[in-house]
Amino acid sequence: MELRVSATRQELTRLKNRVRMAARGHRLLKDKRDQLMKEFMAIVHENQRLRKELERRLSAAYRSFAQARALLSPPVLEEALMASSGPEEVSISYRRIMNVVVPEMDIRGAGEEGEERTEGAALGAMPEAAPGASQRGAPGESRKRAVNLGIPPYGLASTSSDLDDAIKEFQGILPLLVKLSEVERKIQLLADEIERTRRRVNALEYILIPELEAAVKSVEMRLEEMDRANASRLMKVKDIVRAH
């Protein structure tokens, strides 16, 4: 499509300014797109890594959980699951990547707690009698203490070790899942932004800038043509004047 402009010198300067402006915008957007792409690729690769790990760990967790479920009666299982942890809290903060607001999620205290848990487990298996004793204290207190010591807060006599494994697996998975969610959301937001930026880059590169340049050219040609017409008219007039 051709831009319709009047062929005047003023219009020509205006057009030239617009071309300059568009070229600058194009360059900036292209840089933005490249940078976004770089960030995007890093996140995509992280996502792939996370998903693979998650798939592996999740299937392990399901496996031990299925074993536990086969051995335990549903009410006992339900009770053990309820007791093993309250809902974890997730805090969200926001960060900007190239002016795209992305969420960063953090599971409250899960990192430290998880470490403590594994630490407790690494300290060596607690003597089997100890958990029973701590379970009889004040319920809230003892639960917290028990969790800190790596002792499950449910009756050990009525549950199997498969359940312990399963619960430990699932507890380890949640932070991973939250991370995965964060990464996937980032990917989605960045993908949208990249698409938008790409469209704008392409629109500038293939439509607006060529159109403007074509307009500049046609105005320049019209002006030159007018100059030539003027010159020849002047010569003609001169001839006529001289003939008198």
Next chain:
Amino acid sequence: MSKVAVLGQRDAVLGFKASGAVAFAADDAREAREKLGKILEDDFAVLLVTEEMAEMLKEELRPLYEKPKPVVTILPDARRPRGLGMELLKKRVERAVGANILLKGEE
């Protein structure tokens, strides 16, 4: 402070109760929609959906991808992985980049 929700079949989400997520069990599409409504009323940061559920609730989940909260993530199904989450990701990457660049790393 927000929490994490899990939506899926009863046996799939039960284990997540132990992990500190709030589990919502649903066995058919109607129940799943009901539970989804409940989840949206509350303040959840993350919504994990099993692959099966995600397929069942495709239409209902679509508007959620645009919202800041909750972030919907499709869980890889441990028993019958269909790679729905990966599929979705691939589509997004393709749309953004204009080509499938994910295959490169795998082969």
